[in-house]
Amino acid sequence: MKKSIHRTRAIVRKEFLHIIHDPRTLFLVIMMPVVQLIMFGYALNLEIQHVNMAVIDYSKSLASRKFVQYFAGSKFFHPFYVNQNPSQVETLFKERKAKVAVVIPADFDRELKRNFSIPIQFLIDASDANAATLIQNYCNQVVMNYNNDIGNKMSLPFDLRNTVYFNPNFKSSYFFVPGLIAMILIMITSLLTSVAIAREKETGTMEQILVSPVRPHEIILGKVLPYILLSFLDASLILSIGIFLFKIPFVGSLLLLLVLSLLYIILSLSLGVLISTIANSQQVALMIAMTATILPTIMLSGLIFPIASMPKLLQYFTYLVPARFYLLIVRGIILKGSTFVQLLIPTVILVFMTILLFTISVKKFRVTLEE
Amino acid sequence: MQQILTMISKEFKQIFRDKAMLAIIFLVPVIQLFILAYSITTDVTHIKLLIADMDNSQTSREIVRSFSHTGRFDIVENISDLRRIRSEFQSWKAQMVLVIPPNFGRDLQRNLNPQIQISVDGTDGNTAGVAIGYARGVLNQFGKRIMFNPIRRQYLRNIHLISMIPRMWYNLELNSQQYIIPGIIVVLLTILPMMLSSMSLVKEKELGTLEQLVVTSLKKHELILGKLIPFLILSYIELGIVLVLGIVMFRISMNGSYILLAILSFIYLFTTLGLGIFISTTTTSQQQAMFMSWFLMVFMILMSGFFIPIENMPEILRKLTYLDPMRYFMSIIRDIFQKGSGLKFLLRDVIPMTLYGVVILSFSVVRFHKRVG
Numbered sequence: 001m002k003k004s005i006h007r008t009r010a011i012v013r014k015e016f017l018h019i020i021h022d023p024r025t026l027f028l029v030i031m032m033p034v035v036q037l038i039m040f041g042y043a044l045n046l047e048i049q050h051v052n053m054a055v056i057d058y059s060k061s062l063a064s065r066k067f068v069q070y071f072a073g074s075k076f077f078h079p080f081y082v083n084q085n086p087s088q089v090e091t092l093f094k095e096r097k098a099k100v101a102v103v104i105p106a107d108f109d110r111e112l113k114r115n116f117s118i119p120i121q122f123l124i125d126a127s128d129a130n131a132a133t134l135i136q137n138y139c140n141q142v143v144m145n146y147n148n149d150i151g152n153k154m155s156l157p158f159d160l161r162n163t164v165y166f167n168p169n170f171k172s173s174y175f176f177v178p179g180l181i182a183m184i185l186i187m188i189t190s191l192l193t194s195v196a197i198a199r200e201k202e203t204g205t206m207e208q209i210l211v212s213p214v215r216p217h218e219i220i221l222g223k224v225l226p227y228i229l230l231s232f233l234d235a236s237l238i239l240s241i242g243i244f245l246f247k248i249p250f251v252g253s254l255l256l257l258l259v260l261s262l263l264y265i266i267l268s269l270s271l272g273v274l275i276s277t278i279a280n281s282q283q284v285a286l287m288i289a290m291t292a293t294i295l296p297t298i299m300l301s302g303l304i305f306p307i308a309s310m311p312k313l314l315q316y317f318t319y320l321v322p323a324r325f326y327l328l329i330v331r332g333i334i335l336k337g338s339t340f341v342q343l344l345i346p347t348v349i350l351v352f353m354t355i356l357l358f359t360i361s362v363k364k365f366r367v368t369l370e371e
Numbered sequence: 372m373q374q375i376l377t378m379i380s381k382e383f384k385q386i387f388r389d390k391a392m393l394a395i396i397f398l399v400p401v402i403q404l405f406i407l408a409y410s411i412t413t414d415v416t417h418i419k420l421l422i423a424d425m426d427n428s429q430t431s432r433e434i435v436r437s438f439s440h441t442g443r444f445d446i447v448e449n450i451s452d453l454r455r456i457r458s459e460f461q462s463w464k465a466q467m468v469l470v471i472p473p474n475f476g477r478d479l480q481r482n483l484n485p486q487i488q489i490s491v492d493g494t495d496g497n498t499a500g501v502a503i504g505y506a507r508g509v510l511n512q513f514g515k516r517i518m519f520n521p522i523r524r525q526y527l528r529n530i531h532l533i534s535m536i537p538r539m540w541y542n543l544e545l546n547s548q549q550y551i552i553p554g555i556i557v558v559l560l561t562i563l564p565m566m567l568s569s570m571s572l573v574k575e576k577e578l579g580t581l582e583q584l585v586v587t588s589l590k591k592h593e594l595i596l597g598k599l600i601p602f603l604i605l606s607y608i609e610l611g612i613v614l615v616l617g618i619v620m621f622r623i624s625m626n627g628s629y630i631l632l633a634i635l636s637f638i639y640l641f642t643t644l645g646l647g648i649f650i651s652t653t654t655t656s657q658q659q660a661m662f663m664s665w666f667l668m669v670f671m672i673l674m675s676g677f678f679i680p681i682e683n684m685p686e687i688l689r690k691l692t693y694l695d696p697m698r699y700f701m702s703i704i705r706d707i708f709q710k711g712s713g714l715k716f717l718l719r720d721v722i723p724m725t726l727y728g729v730v731i732l733s734f735s736v737v738r739f740h741k742r743v744g
Contacts, residue, residue: 096702129546134413167494175497191665196658304678306415328463
């Protein structure tokens with residue numbers, strides 16, 4: 001037992017030396033999460049903010065100008081008038097000068113006094129379907145506001161109140177920054193470990209370790225421990241940046257977060273070891289780690305895009321992505337102060353996944369070593 | 372010439388020898404295509420809604436029905452204890468709660484302007500905002516139905532409303548894949564040439580075989596060409612795979628010129644291959660090369676407008692996007708596919724992209740020459 005600890009420690013020391021002797025990698029491992037967090041934290045904003053709107057106004061009346069004023073008054077639209085020719089719209093879209101064009105008919109003013117409902121055309125550049133949907137919704141809202149103001153006595157017969165819990169200003173960084181912990185942790189752990197083990201295989205040093213008296217589980221442990229430490233370092237770095245720079249309110253229990261994060265780290269390290277048993281070269285390890293762990297973590301975990309809106313089949317796949325459950329945990333603890341009992345289901349699933357992956361990876365690793 | 376060909380065939384042998392590598396080169400684009408094409412959607416559906424109907428009248432049940440009719444909301448449960456709201460949010464069981472107070476229906480009939488309440492979990496600000504919008508829409512509709520009730524007809528005479536008629540251009544069905552799949556081509560033409568070429572060059576350094584290559588009669592430019600051309604060819608193969616899958620399986624429309632697409636892709640590959648060489652000159656191990664290219668890649672994808680529209684970013688970041696060569700190619704490819712734009716409309720992106728390509732490639736080649744020499 002004592003010898004085993006001793007041997008493991010030797011490998012840990014060796015791996016540490018490897019990391020420290022390569023300051024460029026160490027720098028990247030520490031700086032990359034920080035820079036990425038800051039970039040993502042500011043850039044991830046799915047709310048459309050600047051929509052250029054071309055106005056083709058045949059009516060040129062006071063009423064039409066007042067209508068356009070409603071768009072100028074909202075923070076989303078930048079309306080500008082163009083000469084009266086709808087065929088221009090195509091060119092405007094191709095030149096990307098406008099995303100939406102509104103056509104106000106010549107008799108707008110008269111119709112507005114006479115008819116109950118006046119149709120107005122909105123031409124929307126739908127090349128980005130998501131943006132187009134949002135633009136349509138915003139236009140709808142502005143039209144609704146306009147209708148409420150001009151059509152007097154239009155106010156609803158009841159009073160609509162809304163309360164927002166946890167994030168009253170709808171700040172997107174509140175949602176994304178804690179989520180990025182899940183992404184960065186898996187990136188560091190599964191990518192680094194799989195490549196580190198593949199490197200030993202590629203350069204032939206794995207065989208040298210094998211002929212030494214070190215046991216397989218000691219190799220894994222020795223390889224993995226330094227990266228657990230590194231990922232904890234990264235995680236706390238991200239967390240402090242989130243709290244101090246992005247002013248994320250930390251509502252829940254730090255201890256609970258740390259314990260459950262350790263679980264997630266062990267899980268992603270097992271994934272890294274598993275990948276290394278398949279890959280014989282660093283290039284292959286990298287590509288597998290990217291497609292099998294990082295891509296799903298970013299796209300299929302609910303990190304950025306809502307799972308509920310994905311097609312059913314793809315939704316089933318998301319149950320295989322550990323980050324999906326870890327995200328509920330991080331966001332729940334940090335933003336909502338969720339307790340352990342409230343997060344029981346995702347935790348149990350994570351525990352189950354960890355046990356499964358850990359045993360498979362140790363078994364497979366042993367088999368690869370013995371070959 | 373002969374020597375370059377030998378070098379290329381050596382590279383191909385090296386790539387194809389590794390079965391795993393081969394599988395990856397052809398599988399990765401397919402997997403990426405399927406995951407990205409289906410997952411990038413900002414549409415908000417299946418909002419988990421709790422109902423706290425304390426009125427339990429015909430009116431309140433009608434409101435609940437109109438929520439479930441939209442198809443946007445999944446009604447998960449009826450609750451009676453409002454203190455449970457916070458806890459339901461904390462355990463992620465609900466996203467929104469509709470509270471209809473007692474006597475709502477009766478007060479509505481008596482024109483007492485009763486209150487109705489929506490509580491929402493604001494954690495995901497984007498979803499919460501959209502969800503509130505939908506809920507307001509439903510309640511507005513409901514309110515109008517009451518107001519335009521025949522009994523209240525006299526109202527209508529003074530009311531003139533604008534109704535919005537949206538016309539979607541280029542993409543009638545609002546299929547987001549039309550936008551995402553051309554973007555995936557750009558991502559693939561970035562990852563593969565940049566990561567793999569830099570790693571393959573560094574690998575020669577790491578294993579010491581680069582020196583062996585240098586002392587052969589192979590000239591340096593032949594060495595570089597021999598290294599780059601295989602990745603150029605592979606990139607075109609990936610382009611082909613995604614193009615065929617996109618058009619045949621996902622039925623995206625390609626409205627522009629294939630020749631223009633091929634030529635502009637070639638120019639873009641200058642940039643990514645150039646970056647690959649550049650990374651190989653600044654790093655000494657594959658691990659470092661991988662991290663450098665990973666880092667660059669994340670920056671480039673994020674700033675390219677691939678899944679986060681550039682217009683949404685804060686001013687400083689928006690300016691930073693001009694430093695990203697991928698940004699230009701992203702706009703170019705999307706416009707070619709969807710709008711069928713010709714070179715005339717694309718020039719403002721083609722010029723900076725070409726500049727970046729030429730500068731990056733020549734700078735890296737010069738640097739590589741110096742390093743190797």
